[in-house]
Amino acid sequence: MSEDNAVYIGTSVKKEYLALKLANRHGLIAGATGTGKTVSLQILAEGFSDFGVPVFCADVKGDLSGVAEKGVSKDFLEARAEKIGFEDYKYEAFPSIFWDLFGEQGHPIRTTVTEMGPLLLSRLLDLNETQEGVLNIGFRLADEEGLPVLDLKDLRSLLVNVGERRKELGLEYGNISTASIGAIQRRLLVLEEQGGMNFFGEPALDIRDFMRTTRDGRGYINVLAADKLMQSPRLYATFLLWLLSELFEELPEVGDPDKPKLVFFFDEAHLLFSEAPKALLKKIEQVVRLIRSKGVGVFFVTQNPLDIPDTVGSQLGNRVQHALRAFTPREQKAVKAAAGTFRPNPELNTERVIMELGVGEALVSTLEKKGTPSIVQRTLVRPPSSRLGPVTKDERKAIVANSPLYGQYEKAVDRESAHEMLKRRAKEIEERRASADGTLGGRRDLEYETHGEFKVPSRRRGSGRKTASRSRSSRRQTSSEAFTKSLLRSLGTAIGGALGNILRGGRRRRRR
Helix, strand or coil, X not given: CCECCEEEEEECCCEEEEEHHHXXXXXXXXXXXXXXXXXXXXXXXXXXXXXXXXXXXXXXXXXXXHHHCECCCCHHHHHHHHHHCCCCCCCCCCCEEEEECCCCCCEECCECHHHHHHHHHHHHHCCCHHHHHHHHHHHHHHHHCCCXXXXXXXXXXXXXXXXXXXXXXXXXXXXXXXXXXXXXHHHHHHHHHCCHHHHECECCCCHHHHCCECCCCCECEEEEECCCHHHCHHHHHHHHXXXXXXXXXXXXXXXXXXXXXXXXXXXXXXXXHCCCCHHHHHHHXXXXXXXXXXXXXXXXXXXXXXXXXXXHHCCCCEEEECCCCCCCHHHHHHHHHHHHCCECCCCCCHHHHHHHCCCCEEEEECECHHHCECECEEEXXXXXXXXXXXXXXXXXXXXXXXXXXXXXXXXXXXXXXXXXXXXXXXXXXXXXXXXXXXXXXXXXXXXXXXXXXXXXXXXXXXXXXXXXXXXXXXXXXXXXXXXXXXXXXXXXXXXXXHHHHHHHHHHHHHHC
């Protein structure tokens, strides 16, 4: 069921819709574990897809992958559809593309270290201010000297080069300590252990591949396998923020289109803001505020609405609030805060209802004409048309193999970049030094003696070393040479002692 240019959410005292034209004003799906947040995300993704809007969502528990398969008839689903008047409810699969940073459950996603940038990389590595400064120097050096920093081995080599040139670079950029470089290298090792080696490299993701539609005009639902990724929460949060930043930087300004160019669901959103430095929070706020003009809608999915900073939460116009529990003071505060974000309904005690909602129920408020929020309503969320629950391994393999992107990202490419260039540069410098010192064979520095069919380098002239062709007897001293050397040593000792007495005497006279 759909209204013209609006996604059907469910039924309260009326049909509740989310207007496509206002979907880029962002949104929030919140609620305690097991209250139905994933299903709300699923039905919104289905609705956007039907209207030709591509979707990106992270599949934290594996359940969302079922959107790619046709739903299975279940009594409780059909009973819900009948209760809310969902007359044209049917089961269907939706066009989906599976992604995975580790390349195990979908197409690999990669980016380069340069594209990630020093701010997000510092966040990913949990660097302090001093270490972040050293990392920024490395990025500046790479930019000035034309060094492509694509993967982690490139970054490691770059940091080694910065350390070797720290005195030279310190005069221009400030102090560079070996301790800071060592700390960054250790953090890179931890990142590698968490799977970061898979994320950085080429071919890098083309962000436009998230914005595909089918021939019949439906939008693809891009599902990121995040169950394994969630074991490295900082990598997960930084990756999704990088995606948002890429969308913001790459997409042109479109103002307020009739429908979004992409809708982005950020599950486990609290990880994005947890312990984030001020500079990063400011960047997140800027991206969320401005990305709507690029035609991108962002929906944050989290358990507690207090997880979202006020500067970001104030920009979330479309809200689906599932049940919250209030057993602790913080939970009670969250209930009160969530109730306060809705346009009041005289017929509802919003704060009490939030704690009474059942599974599949939600308080819904969406933006209406002129961008004003609708009065909050207690809503029964519609059942999904796609499968509830994950796809099987065989089904996933088939979906990936039939994807329009199959083969484009599967094979990693390791072209010449900073690691190889710095290694070659170091070798050339060493060769020049060796050539200047005469430690390498070369016609310019060495004489050659011919022995049969081979040419063997002889000792350099003027080196002060005796050649092998001299006889052992030539190194023995004659009696006259021994006498002369002894006499010269005696004279030197006598003259040195006399000079010492004169100098000591002179000091004593000055002290008097």
